[in-house]
Every structure is written in C-alpha cells, then in structure tokens.
Amino acid sequence: MAAVCPERIFRLVQDGDLLGLRALGLNDDVTTTLRMLRRARSGDTLVHVAARKGHLHLMRYLLEELNLDLEVPNREYKRPLHEAASMSHRQCVRSLLERGAQVDSLKSALHGHLDVVDILLQRCGYRPDERDSCGVTPFMDALKHGHVEVARLLMDRHKPDKRAADALGAQALHQAAMTGQDHSIRFLITELGVDVNSRATSMNFTALHYAAKEGHTKTILTLRGLGADLQATDAKGRTARLMASAGGHAACAQALDQTCMQNHTSTSDFTTHGLPPELLHQSSPS
Known part of the structure; x- marks a missing residue:
C-alpha cells in the first residue's frame, strides 16, 4: 500500500x-490490503463509510468488484x-x-426512520x-426514544405486548416517562x-414517580392531564412529590404542589398547563 495513502x-x-x-x-495486492483497511479510532471499513454517506454505486463497487466484507463490525459493533x-x-x-446482510431488528427500532424500519x-x-x-423489546426502545410512528408500525404489523416489562420490571410507559417522551406516553394511554x-419493579413506581425522579416537569403535567394519581406511593411510601424533592x-x-392546590385556589394566574409561566422553561422535552 506504499503507493497509495490509506x-x-x-x-x-x-x-x-x-x-x-x-x-x-488497484491491483490484486492493493485490493487485498483494502479488504483489511480500518480507521484506527472508529474501526470503520470502507463499506461502513460508503453506507453511512449513502454512496450506493461506490458501495456496490466495494462489495461486488473488490469483494469487501459487508458484515465486519466497527468498534461500536455496528455493521454497514x-x-x-x-x-x-x-x-x-x-x-x-439483497446481498444477504444480517438484520438486527432491535437496532432497527432505535433509528426511528419509518421507511427503513419497514424494510428491515x-x-x-x-x-x-x-x-x-436487558429484557427490552423493539417496541419499548422505539417509545423510549420518542419514535411513536415506529411503535405504531410495530403494533399494527406484529401486535407486541404493550405491557411487557424489561428485566427490572419497567414497561414501555415507565421507560417513556423516564426519558420525558410525552408523545409516547399519550400514544400508550390514549390509543x-x-x-x-400501572406499577413497575419491586418498588411499585408509577410513571409519575419516574418523571418526578428524572425532573421532567412537562411530563408530570402530561401524566396529570391523563389521570395520574398524584398521591400514589411506592413500596417505601414515597409520593412523586417526595421523589422530585x-x-x-x-x-x-412546585408543579406537583401547585397541582394539588388547584382544587382550593383560583387558576387565573396559571397557564393552560396549570403552572406559573416562569416554570415552563424548566420543563422536559416532549
């Protein structure tokens, strides 16, 4: 490879x-070297780079004419x-x-690109x-990352268990609350x-507990609007308010305090979410 810089x-x-x-x-000796060529830091092969950039014709050239391997993983265990x-x-x-690449359906759900997931x-x-x-299903992963359309596709095509729990006992609802994915939460509850x-793990956490524990103010408001029990306690007797504190x-x-007070005070100084306006900028992603 002396004549050609990697x-x-x-x-x-x-x-x-x-x-x-x-x-x-490229002669036979150089082609043999290309098949083993990797980036030092990432472990990417030439096929990884072509696939990532979407260079279809070049990728086909590497695979069909140079016979590079399409199943070699990089340092993150990702294949082309x-x-x-x-x-x-x-x-x-x-x-x-078409060339026989092996599919990992668990990873496909994470990406959130609906048309590609459909192909996979x-x-x-x-x-x-x-x-x-970790006991996590593609359906859980999709909702945990806010990919509701992917989750809907999985549900329509394959009818996964919407109440399935991971190895710790957390369902898709609890995982979505943990990551502040309000759209996922609405999908699970309303659709x-x-x-x-519903409770999760041996600690009997609700989705509200998870949202409070992670500091997701908007998710707390979403759950409240969907009927969450604000006074629910876990196995140690803790409410979501205590978890947040x-x-x-x-x-x-403060959001939980204000919510509990709303039956006794006027809501004229509150936003449509039930919070003073100055609190909304501290809320979690939807």
Missing part, C-alpha cells in the same frame, strides 16, 4: 468519488447495514439486504417481543389503553 482512499470513499477510486488502478439504516439511506439498505421488518424474521440482554397508574428538582416539586 487516508486518500477513505477520502475518496467519503466523497463518493467512484471514478477517482477506479483511477488508482446499521450505518445505512441510521442515516435513512433506503437504497443502500435494500442493496445490503420485512426481512428480519421479527418476533413481536424479541428482547435484548392503546395502558393504565396511567429528594432529587433536587424544584420545578417538578
């Missing part, structure tokens, strides 16, 4: 310069298919699948409640009929 090869692939790559006049899917390069995904689900022999090492006050989340604690 960094130049990676730059050509990153730029999608197929003509430039061909112009190097994961890179193409995460960037929503639909044609690259199709090409890799058609090819992967998906089991509705397939779990990872799928999940109980807003213990975690140092003053805005959450």
Whole structure:
C-alpha cells in the first residue's frame, strides 16, 4: 500500500468519488490490503463509510468488484447495514439486504426512520417481543426514544405486548416517562389503553414517580392531564412529590404542589398547563 495513502482512499470513499477510486488502478495486492483497511479510532471499513454517506454505486463497487466484507463490525459493533439504516439511506439498505446482510431488528427500532424500519421488518424474521440482554423489546426502545410512528408500525404489523416489562420490571410507559417522551406516553394511554397508574419493579413506581425522579416537569403535567394519581406511593411510601424533592428538582416539586392546590385556589394566574409561566422553561422535552 506504499503507493497509495490509506487516508486518500477513505477520502475518496467519503466523497463518493467512484471514478477517482477506479483511477488508482488497484491491483490484486492493493485490493487485498483494502479488504483489511480500518480507521484506527472508529474501526470503520470502507463499506461502513460508503453506507453511512449513502454512496450506493461506490458501495456496490466495494462489495461486488473488490469483494469487501459487508458484515465486519466497527468498534461500536455496528455493521454497514446499521450505518445505512441510521442515516435513512433506503437504497443502500435494500442493496445490503439483497446481498444477504444480517438484520438486527432491535437496532432497527432505535433509528426511528419509518421507511427503513419497514424494510428491515420485512426481512428480519421479527418476533413481536424479541428482547435484548436487558429484557427490552423493539417496541419499548422505539417509545423510549420518542419514535411513536415506529411503535405504531410495530403494533399494527406484529401486535407486541404493550405491557411487557424489561428485566427490572419497567414497561414501555415507565421507560417513556423516564426519558420525558410525552408523545409516547399519550400514544400508550390514549390509543392503546395502558393504565396511567400501572406499577413497575419491586418498588411499585408509577410513571409519575419516574418523571418526578428524572425532573421532567412537562411530563408530570402530561401524566396529570391523563389521570395520574398524584398521591400514589411506592413500596417505601414515597409520593412523586417526595421523589422530585429528594432529587433536587424544584420545578417538578412546585408543579406537583401547585397541582394539588388547584382544587382550593383560583387558576387565573396559571397557564393552560396549570403552572406559573416562569416554570415552563424548566420543563422536559416532549
């Protein structure tokens, strides 16, 4: 590889310069070296780079003419298919699948690119409640990251258990509350009929407990609007208000205090969410 700089090869692939790559006049010795070429820090192969950038014709050249391996993982254990899917390069995904790329359906749900997930689900022999090492299903993962349309697709196609729990006993609702995904919470409760006050783990946490523990003020308001029991206690007798206070989340604690007071005071000085306006900027992502 003395005559050709590895960094130049990676730059050509990153730029999608197929003509430039061909112009190097790669012989058998150089081609053999290219098959083993990896970026030191990321562990990416040339196929990873082409797939991530969506350079379909160049990726096909690497696979079909240079015979590079499409299943080599990088240092994050991602294969070229994961890179193409995460960037929503639909044609690259199709090409890799046609060449026999193996599909990990659990990772596909995380990406949130609906059209790509649809392709992957058609090819992967998906089991509705397939779990990872932590007991998390694709349905849970999608909602935990706010990908409601992906979760809806999974539900429509495969009918996963909407109340399935992970290894710790937390359901999709609790995971969504933990990450402040209000849209996911509304989907579970209003469309799928999940109980807003359902309990998780041996500690008997509700979604409200999780939202308070993580400091998600807007999620607390969302759960309240969906009928959450503000006085529910966990296995140690703690309310969500106590969890918020213990975690140092003053805005959450105040939101819960204000909510409890609303039956006894005028709401004229409150926003439509039931909070003083100055508290809303401290709220969690929806």
